[in-house]
Amino acid sequence: MGLTSNKVLVLAIFFAIVLFIATVWLWPRLARQSWRAVSGRVGMLLATQLTIFASFGLAANQAFGFYASWSDLLGTETGQGVVVDHTAAGANSPIQVVSTSRVVGVSSALPQVAGQVQKVDILGRTTHIAAPAFVYLPPEYFQPQNRARKFPVAVVLTGYPGTAQALVDKLHYPSTAQQLAKSGKMQPTILVMLRPSVAPPRDTECVDVPGGPQTETFFAKDLRDSVMAHYRVDKTPASWGIIGDSTGGYCALKIAVHHPASYAAAVGLSPYYKAPIDPTTGDLFHGNKNLQNRANLFWALQHLPAPETSLLVTSSKVGEHNYKDTLKFIKAVQDTNVTRVSSIILPSGGHNFNTWKREIPSALEWLSSRLVSH
Structure with a gap:
């Protein structure tokens, strides 16, 4: 069991x-x-x-959804996954579809009516990182009149340790996106949902670790390339956004700040603003001070060219430890006069799923408004 x-x-x-x-x-x-x-x-x-x-x-x-299995809990899950080649048509694809399911809350089994959630394995061709994920395809993706349409993409990240399944079953990203699109508050968008920990059980904080996992490059380049090779999505950064909670929120903000040519907008739900060093991360920087500085968003906004991107951050006046840092981050972004920033500040709310579920609908609506489709 x-x-x-x-x-x-x-x-x-x-x-x-x-x-x-x-x-x-x-x-x-x-x-x-x-x-x-x-x-x-x-x-x-x-x-x-x-x-x-x-x-x-x-x-x-x-x-x-902290841990997905006993091996995940005990820290014995160390493999990065094995890519399995199947038919000739799919052998060269960087994404292998493992299974499909309908969106929770939708009775129809027809993808053109209900949309579809695909469980996939994603291979990063330059980083050689293999990561499991879930991909939500909106109903419009399967409708004949949209055969030539290219859809915007939102990459959705969990916290640490987190599981990608929790984004589907607990935080309800697919059903929320579908309801928002149905009501006209959000454009039909493909969601790519995964954990930021691409080398479990290690928490790599979306850093290109010297001699280790090149996590930042995976999310900034390989993930985009893999999705573009497999699905009908637009290649321009104006069609790509990234959102996450906690560690995933920090990763989303950092990747958008470092790589505005990859993502036009990012949302950090209860994020922090610099990479921690603790037993779960190990030595992320190997004495490289420049790499450590880049992982600090306050330093990056002050010393690196201001990125042309839009950022949304969330916090709570009571219950969140990042409230003061979030106000400081908003001010730092405003001082660039280039990067745009918005916020959701709740009167109270903890660092938990209940709080994030209160923020996700508004956050997805904001994110969708910053993305374009063709």
């Missing part, structure tokens, strides 16, 4: 209840002062608390 299986959660809750009842029932028998009785009390308490914490942990993981 997988980490995210409902059966695992139900079993954990069941054992927690059983152990709680057993502890209450057996406590009088364990009330003596002998070493066996004391050991029994300690064992029962520890077992009960362990199962309770396990239940809460499993429930939280299902709600927020």
